[in-house]
Amino acid sequence: MTAAAPLEVKSLTKTFALGSAVRRARVHAVDDVSFELRPGTITALVGESGSGKSTVARLLAHLYEPSSGSVLFEGNDVSHVRKRRDVLRYRSQVQMIFQDPFGSLNPVKTVRHHVERPLRIHKIVPSDQIEQRVHELLRRVGLVPPEDIAAKYPHELSGGQRQRVSIARALAVEPKVVLADEPISMLDVSIRIGILNLMSKLKEEHGIAFLYVTHDLASARYVADDILVMYAGQIVERGPIEDVLAAPLHPYTRLLLDAVPDPATKTEAQQIELRTGDASAAVDPTEGCRFRARCPLAIEVCSQITPTLVEASPRQAARCHVTAPAT
């Protein structure tokens, strides 16, 4: 808890314009999001599609510029750095792994090319040691024998192997932070666990701070220490993942948990309420809780005042007037 956070975001907000010049609307994709990533910790960021979780990852990767708020890297605000040198320096510390291991590798280049490129761009090792470092990285992500793998092209590898190449490429620059955006959702079921285990190993051996963006609560529980639950652009609950999943405060977290098929606790009567509204609550949001239209606990105040994140139990906070009222 006390270890310095390499990456901290404060009141991060990103809006996108939507529609025509006449009927202009704004999507509040990320709205007032604050959290920190600590070394040797995996933080899961969960939510449904459109909740803004990938936008958060992209803001952190410096692929988008925030509308307001800040991204602090080791205490320095990096959200508006523009100079190539500064961007490079930031990216050498904060790396990203993408969902699609088929699309994120160049089909006409070998594995060696992908892994040695960051070594050259960021001048990590002298050029006579590059070969050796490439093999070391491949071994670290479980791609053996590295000599053979390095010479292969992406199409000669399975999906899981490709994702491991992406991870080796991300590790090449010895980053302090790795942003993993749905890294296993396109992989076959039987090889997903291997990638999750690899993330755990890297976290422990190298003290990397991971942000694990996912919609899969079970895999988040397996691998993560902390959880952030997003709904319509806002963080609606955060805390240690075991505490949050054992006793969720926010009704949306509850709904998510109930919706996941869990063979271990298979109960026949586990039925959820069918939803009525379908418009995204993140488009031109009005004052009030964004979940209120779907919420079984909603009371009058929920449509009048936007709830804030309130620490209702030690380290566990929720954005809910009913379960975590502001004092």
Next chain:
Amino acid sequence: MTILVEQPSSSRRQTGLLELRGLAVEYGYGERPARAVDGVDLVVRQGEVLGLAGESGCGKTTIANTVMQILRPPARIAGGSILFEGEDLVGKSKEELRRYRWRNVSMVLQSAMNALNPVMRVGDQFVDAMQAHEKINRKQALARAGELLEHVGIDRRRVNAYPHQLSGGMRQRVVIAMALALEPELIILDEPTTALDVVVQREILQQVDALKRDFGFAVLFITHDLSLLLEFADRIAIMYAGEIVETSSAERLAANPQHPYTQGLLSSFPPLSGPITPLTGIPGSPPDLRDPPKGCRFHPRCPHCVPEQAALYAKQTTERPRLIQVEQGHEVACHLVAEGLL
């Protein structure tokens, strides 16, 4: 191989709505065609949900396309038969198959929500589908479309909506409603909720469950997500590299999986409650079907296949295991099970 007990034809009609016997499907020509489906025996009974689970490339979608009779070259049926209510579909004329599709069997695909025509109102797409199969005027068809939409929990006035005015989950429900339009006996769901969020996924599966009670159709539910099937299917068949390796009731499969592949799949899903134990998944990856491993196709990834056990190893690497009944309604294709070692 399934042991087919001769039954009087009346009771067969009750049990086997769809029967695949020794089905083989190949892709490509020449010396190395890929056998995506190799000797599959499978029965879907009236009114049941049969789950078919396996990894990508194991042949599960090929089975769906074969049952629907929409295989296209270079895919072709290389052997076996597909019996629907006792009649073989192989060798039927185009017109007979056209009538069979949608009226007897309909299909909902993973990307079905993108299968709707974006420039046509939802109602008109129902009208098209119905008029292709029966004499019905537009007004009647639209009324029926409205009813069907209400069945899947969508306001009947939405017949006037364009697809882009509906959310992804709603579009998927529209497609399910269309699949119901001609009241088929069997609906194939091929990864129907994979592109959707968990909450929407559950809404849709609950809906399918309720519809099944009202309409009484059977479901062939194809997915890579075994945890989903354990909850929604009556029986489950596990497929690996073109073959069925285990079939059983959902309860029994969850409690007592026999095939090492099934065991591996089940231990690939971390639990949402209870203690977290380190999981291993399954090492390696599925084989290339143009050149599948000799003997048991799972042997290169099987933790129980080691050269030290010479006699067993020889069998595992040269002889194809057959499906053997280990208990009423539970069949496994594994040498270990056959030898009584598991």
